Amino acid sequence: MKHALQVEIMKELLDHIDNNRTVDAGKIVMNPTSSYTDPELAEREWKLFFQQHPQVLGLSGELPKPGSYFTSKDLGIPILATRDQDGKFHAFVNACRHRGAELTEDARGEKHRFSCPFHAWTFASDGRLLGIRQNEQFGKVDKNCTGLIELPSVEKYGLLVVHPQLDGVIDLDALLGPELAEELASWQLDRCVYEGESVLDMPLNWKIANDTFGEVYHFASLHTKTLAQVLHGDAAVYKEYGRHHRLCLASKYIDVMRQAPEAEWSLPYAGAVAYYLFPNTQLVFLTSMAVLVRIYPNRKVVGQSLSRVSHYKVPQVQAYVPSGAQVNAVTNDNLYDAANTSAHMDLDVTAVTELFVSTVEMEDYYMGTKTQSAAASGKLEHFLFGRNEPALHHFHNNYRDAMGLPPLTEYRVA
Ligand code: FES
Numbered sequence: 439m440k441h442a443l444q445v446e447i448m449k450e451l452l453d454h455i456d457n458n459r460t461v462d463a464g465k466i467v468m469n470p471t472s473s474y475t476d477p478e479l480a481e482r483e484w485k486l487f488f489q490q491h492p493q494v495l496g497l498s499g500e501l502p503k504p505g506s507y508f509t510s511k512d513l514g515i516p517i518l519a520t521r522d523q524d525g526k527f528h529a530f531v532n533a534c535r536h537r538g539a540e541l542t543e544d545a546r547g548e549k550h551r552f553s554c555p556f557h558a559w560t561f562a563s564d565g566r567l568l569g570i571r572q573n574e575q576f577g578k579v580d581k582n583c584t585g586l587i588e589l590p591s592v593e594k595y596g597l598l599v600v601h602p603q604l605d606g607v608i609d610l611d612a613l614l615g616p617e618l619a620e621e622l623a624s625w626q627l628d629r630c631v632y633e634g635e636s637v638l639d640m641p642l643n644w645k646i647a648n649d650t651f652g653e654v655y656h657f658a659s660l661h662t663k664t665l666a667q668v669l670h671g672d673a674a675v676y677k678e679y680g681r682h683h684r685l686c687l688a689s690k691y692i693d694v695m696r697q698a699p700e701a702e703w704s705l706p707y708a709g710a711v712a713y714y715l716f717p718n719t720q721l722v723f724l725t726s727m728a729v730l731v732r733i734y735p736n737r738k739v740v741g742q743s744l745s746r747v748s749h750y751k752v753p754q755v756q757a758y759v760p761s762g763a764q765v766n767a768v769t770n771d772n773l774y775d776a777a778n779t780s781a782h783m784d785l786d787v788t789a790v791t792e793l794f795v796s797t798v799e800m801e802d803y804y805m806g807t808k809t810q811s812a813a814a815s816g817k818l819e820h821f822l823f824g825r826n827e828p829a830l831h832h833f834h835n836n837y838r839d840a841m842g843l844p845p846l847t848e849y850r851v852a
């Protein structure tokens with residue numbers, strides 16, 4: 439992210455902190471609770487957003503070199519993502535062209551040849567059929583027409599994007615819009631290094647899971663012992679880019695950094711930058727770590743979802759260390775002590791993983807399961823999204839618009 443923009447956002451965050459202000463959507467809106475429980479709506483969402491819309495599979499760093507691969511079943515299709523000998527990204531249907539066996543069940547690895555475990559046909563990382571065992575006995579096969587089935591895919595701005603339909607079209611620039619595309623490019627996401635993942639499979643609708651990323655109003659009450667130790671609640675800077683948005687938060691360390699010359703300011707070290715990418719992706723930067731969260735509905739149970747949380751090191755985000763300052767290496771062991779000092783905080787992957795367990799799983803998503811139960815009871819017609827929760831207005835109005843539903847109704851005091 440360009441430095442001038444980081445400084446501009448930090449000034450706005452400091453203004454919010456100093457004056458007890460925050461973002462203001464200008465109104466309260468009502469969200470029907472059926473949006474989290476209606477099976478017919480869920481089926482339409484699945485088709486429209488998860489079958490007919492491009493999907494972020496990961497960041498480029500998940501395929502760090504030629505021969506790298508990973509598999510995914512989150513979109514209901516077995517996918518084998520590879521980087522071929524020439525470094526090109528592919529997303530194949532993970533099914534052998536003989537009789538459909540999965541070529542590999544590994545989550546990820548490195549190889550240039552995939553030998554089918556069923557009858558040992560072999561395929562290259564670019565999808566070509568290389569060999570048929572006992573070809574004479576099997577019979578003549580046109581190898582040019584029996585390569586792996588390839589899904590449309592694009593690698594750009596450090597994002598690995600796939601379209602679940604064979605004839606799907608991915609126009610990433612049109613989807614992101616020029617302003618967000620430029621901002622994402624400025625992060626140089628292609629340099630992020632994959633460090634591992636966590637999976638949260640819990641009884642809450644995918645949109646409730648998404649809602650937990652959409653406001654900081656709950657920090658002071660829900661995250662008293664966890665995230666609120668590290669981050670300021672309430673203060674937030676919010677911006678929309680078409681169907682996507684960005685929410686910036688301030689960490690406690692902004693109070694130290696504000697004393698330094700502006701030229702040394704660094705937003706990822708003074709807070710967190712969270713992008714929401716339509717329809718189901720959150721990309722969060724915190725110190726020199728990035729977290730990519732993709733939230734998938736459970737097709738059988740409306741009130742269940744799976745969040746795949748990938749962790750990356752972001753080497754190009756320079757750590758801000760004031761001269762002579764102590765550097766505090768933050769791990770899972772000292773995560774919530776760290777904020778009590780004024781030392782520079784540098785989170786590692788264990789700290790970020792812990793953050794996603796102790797905060798997101800045990801607090802945010804846990805609370806989301808309660809919200810889900812309330813919605814499922816059918817006794818509450820709607821939930822309220824406040825003036826200080828604009829990202830929730832935006833997310834819900836967006837997906838409603840995409841489905842041809844009217845925008846959320848304003849709540850007014852009678
Ligand atoms: S199914 Fe793959 S070789 Fe037979």
Ligand SMILES: [Fe+2]
Nearest residue numbers: 650656661802
């Ligand atoms: Fe939270």
